[in-house]
Amino acid sequence: MPLQMSTTKQTTINGVDVDALTKTIDAIKHETNLSAFQFRARNTWLGGGLNHSTIQGFFGAGQERARAASFTFKADEPPVLLGDDRGANPVEFVLHALAACLTTTLAYHAAARGIEIRSISSELEGDLDLRGFLGLADVRKGYHHVRVKMHVASDAPADQLANLAKFSPVYDIVANSLPVEVIVETQ
Amino acid sequence: MPLQMSTTKQTTINGVDVDALTKTIDAIKHETNLSAFQFRARNTWLGGGLNHSTIQGFFGAGQERARAASFTFKADEPPVLLGDDRGANPVEFVLHALAACLTTTLAYHAAARGIEIRSISSELEGDLDLRGFLGLADVRKGYHHVRVKMHVASDAPADQLANLAKFSPVYDIVANSLPVEVIVETQ
Numbered sequence: 320m321p322l323q324m325s326t327t328k329q330t331t332i333n334g335v336d337v338d339a340l341t342k343t344i345d346a347i348k349h350e351t352n353l354s355a356f357q358f359r360a361r362n363t364w365l366g367g368g369l370n371h372s373t374i375q376g377f378f379g380a381g382q383e384r385a386r387a388a389s390f391t392f393k394a395d396e397p398p399v400l401l402g403d404d405r406g407a408n409p410v411e412f413v414l415h416a417l418a419a420c421l422t423t424t425l426a427y428h429a430a431a432r433g434i435e436i437r438s439i440s441s442e443l444e445g446d447l448d449l450r451g452f453l454g455l456a457d458v459r460k461g462y463h464h465v466r467v468k469m470h471v472a473s474d475a476p477a478d479q480l481a482n483l484a485k486f487s488p489v490y491d492i493v494a495n496s497l498p499v500e501v502i503v504e505t506q
Numbered sequence: 507m508p509l510q511m512s513t514t515k516q517t518t519i520n521g522v523d524v525d526a527l528t529k530t531i532d533a534i535k536h537e538t539n540l541s542a543f544q545f546r547a548r549n550t551w552l553g554g555g556l557n558h559s560t561i562q563g564f565f566g567a568g569q570e571r572a573r574a575a576s577f578t579f580k581a582d583e584p585p586v587l588l589g590d591d592r593g594a595n596p597v598e599f600v601l602h603a604l605a606a607c608l609t610t611t612l613a614y615h616a617a618a619r620g621i622e623i624r625s626i627s628s629e630l631e632g633d634l635d636l637r638g639f640l641g642l643a644d645v646r647k648g649y650h651h652v653r654v655k656m657h658v659a660s661d662a663p664a665d666q667l668a669n670l671a672k673f674s675p676v677y678d679i680v681a682n683s684l685p686v687e688v689i690v691e692t693q
Binding site for chain 1: 520521522523526527530531534535538540541542543544545546547548549550551553554555556557559561564566567571573577579581583584586587588591593594595596597598599600601602603604605606607608609610611613614623625626627628629630631632633634635636637638639640641642643646647648649650651652653654655656657658659660661662663664665667668671672673674675676677678679680681682683684685686687688689690691692693
C-alpha cells in the first residue's frame with residue numbers, strides 16, 4: 320500500500336511537514352532516480368573493545384549532501400565483556416537504531432494519512448547467546464530474538480499503527496537478510 | 507571453529523585481557539547458562555524525525571548488570587528527509603553498530619589466537635532506495651546492499667582476519683534474518 324496523503328489542510332502533523340513530504344513523494348514518483356540514497360560511516364579502533372565512528376556526508380535525492388558538522392559515537396563493552404563501559408556496545412546501538420527508526424517511521428506514515436500521534440515511547444530487548452560469538456556452540460552470533468513494545472497515544476487502532484511502523488528501514492534490515500560485503504586489506 | 511587460546515604468556519594482546527577472555531570462555535564452557543545475555547534500550551519520541559534512546563542496564567553472565575550512568579543518543583533526519591539534523595539517522599546508526607562490532611570482534615578473536623593487530627579503520631556504505639520506505643515500489647525498505655572496507659595493520663593474512671571479523675554479532679544481525687516482535691499498545 321503506497322503512502323497516501325490525507326486531505327487535511329493542516330500542513331504539520333506529528334511535527335512532520337506534510338507539504339514537504341507530499342512534494343518529496345511526488346518528486347520521486349516522477350523521477351525515480353531521486354530515490355537512491357547512500358549512507359556512510361567511518362570507524363577507527365582505539366584498542367580492545369573501544370572504537371569510534373564518524374558520520375557526516377551522504378548521497379540522496381540526486382546529490383551529495385554534506386553536513387556542516389559530523390556526528391561521532393564511541394562504542395565500548397562493559398567490564399563483563401572485557402571493556403571499560405566508555406560507550407554503549409554495538410548490539411545496544413542496534414536496538415537504538417531500531418527504536419529510532421520504528422518511531423520516526425510511525426510518526427511520518429501517520430502524518431501522511433492525517434493520523435495524529437500524541438506520544439510514542441518504546442522498550443526494546445534483544446536476546447543473545449554468547450556461545451555464538453565465542454564459537455563454543457552452533458548457535459547464532461547475533462540476537463536470536465528481539466522484542467519491541469511501543470506505547471502510542473493516538474486514536475488510531477494499534478494494528479494499523481504497528482503496520483505503519485513496519486515501513487521502517489531498520490526493521491527491514493534487522494528482520495530480513497541482506498548482502499553485507501566485508502573486504503579486509505592488510506598493511 | 508571454536509575460539510582457541512594461544513599459548514603466549516603475554517596477557518594483554520590488542521588491548522584485550524586474554525587471561526580474562528580465557529576465564530570467560532572456560533566459565534561458559536562449564537556452565538552454559540552463563541552465556542545468556544539480554545540487552546535493552548528505551549526510546550522517547552520528541553516530535554517529527556527526532557527521538558532519543560537511553561541505554562543502561564542489561565542481563566549477562568547470570569545476573570542483572572546495572573551501569574552507574576546511562577548512555578543517551580538522539581536520532582534525527584537530515585533536511586532532505588524532513589528533519590533538522592540534530593543527530594545521525596537510524597540507518598546511519600546501523601552502520602556505526604556494524605563497524606564497531608566487526609572491529610571489536612576482530613580485535614578480540616585475533617587476541618585469543620595471539621595475532622597482534624596494530625590498527626584497524628573502516629569505511630562503510632549502505633545503499634537504500636527510498637521508494638521502499640514511501641511504499642511507492644515493491645523494493646525493500648532498508649539497505650539493499652552494505653559494503654565494509656577494513657584496513658588492518660597486521661602480519662596475518664587478510665582472509666583470516668575477515669573470517670575472524672565475521673564472528674561479529676551485528677554482522678550476523680544485519681546479514682541474516684531475525685524474528686523481531688513489534689507490539690503496539692495504544693493509550
